[in-house]
Amino acid sequence: MIKFEKISLVGTIIKYFPILLLLASVLNEFDFNYMGFKYFSFNFPFILIFYWSLKKSGSLGYGLIFIAGLFNDVVVGLPMGVSSLIYLLICGFAAYLRNITLRPNLIKDWFFFLFTISLLNSLNYILLTLFFSFKISYEESLFNLFFTFVFYIIFAYIFDIYQKIIMGKLND
């Protein structure tokens, strides 16, 4: 009985790992910005949400993504609801890609991700500068976009391995 409970707990953690990682990444300084590399920053929640919404849509609940967005707004100091909107739109784009794709291809996903984050970063920029009169460095945003794009492929490989090895074992 004890063994069964243990397996069940580990299984739950593995199952909810993506959402736990998302919540931890919005609450924590998970993007290595603190390392102080010039222009280096990337948006880990974008990668995480896009990948898991695309590959395993049930692993991230929309409600929890909405809450994670609110948390991110509070931690970063953005107006409430902005990150939630962007995160949910990423989910929408990923769901759209999933629906129109017959044969999944990582490179195609990768470039669709670039299109998505370019569009949504622009929306974010417009919302913050026009609607809330925030001043944001366009240069920084571009570099952030670029590194987020570059890191997608790396994290996609890592998440693929995680899915195959750990989640696969759980399904067995």
Next chain:
Amino acid sequence: MDSSRDDYVIAIRSAFLQKSNKQRFSLIGLIIFSIIFIILGRVNFPPIEYIKISIKEIVFRSSFIVSAPENFIKEKNKNIRSHFSLYKEHKNTKAKLEELKSKILVNEFTINENVRLKKIINDYLVESDKIVAKVLIDKNSPFLRSLVVNKGSKDSVKLGMAVLDKAYLVGKVVEVNYVTSRVLLLSDLNSKIPVTIEPAGIQSILSGTGKEKGVIQYLKENYNIEDQSTVYTSGAGGLFKAGIPIGKINLSKLINKKKVLDFFSDFSQLRFVQIASYEQENVLKADREAKIRAKKDEKIKAKEEAEEEARIKVEEEALIKVEEEARIKVEEEARIKVEEEVIFKKLKEKYKWKCKKTTFNRLYIEGTPEFKTCIMNKGPKKQKEKKN
């Protein structure tokens, strides 16, 4: 062509409108909810403000806990680095200390003179009580440079208060919650502070760049600023007092043709900060006196209340004592009466014939007080003597 367009429309509709069995909320519903949240937040709708405050209080604490392991690693990394550079730093510090010792003596005279002169023109501002706060969140975001500290309105933190790292200005309070506050750092793009560049005494505005540096804005090119000039707050606008050191001008770099400033404080290493406001000495003095007076009044009131309570208690105790004595007296009388009654009953059997009125004597009718006295006296002899 039409069928391919239909496919895209179906895919979009399916992505945004359809709710899969694993999702509790539909995507479009939550997107609309987010937009409503943003709009209501923009117009400062009160219920949204309350939700915001509650979320902030929870998230700031949670974030501090979640960041603990990473902060620990960062702290250890910093300690190791500082150990390696210890000897070099020690030598530099020693040389600097000697230099500073001599400077202090010269400065002391200038400071006193400056204070005297400022008092004459009623521009001498003094610091209110400083609040020391711990940095809860230091999210070094590429977009916004801000900190969250663990002091809020509960600890008398107010909007616009200056935030200092030792003696150096690092930012100002832009958001106050009940137990936390957000500090906008000077390096943020949205930060604008009026400054004086010394020794030339040039007035300007310091703006953040979103990175570790600041830039001097709204300054004509013909002003001659020396390299390593020190930048202080100018006190214009009345937000900060004049003369809080901020950083040094670095002419070796230019950002968008603007002069760059290196801050004295390293914003990425802030763990504790001081929050302070500045007021005129007489205003602050009056404020402090009023506070002391209020405290004294409170003490006197408390003392009077305590005395009143004690008096009431004593009176109540006295009343209880009187009542107790009366009760004891009544009980004693009842007891005596009962005892008398018992004795009377005993004696009555024995002396009834001596006291009872009959046809042949003039004694007392049974049941009268005189009869009782007669019985208690064991015969009428005493009563008769008294009568005579």
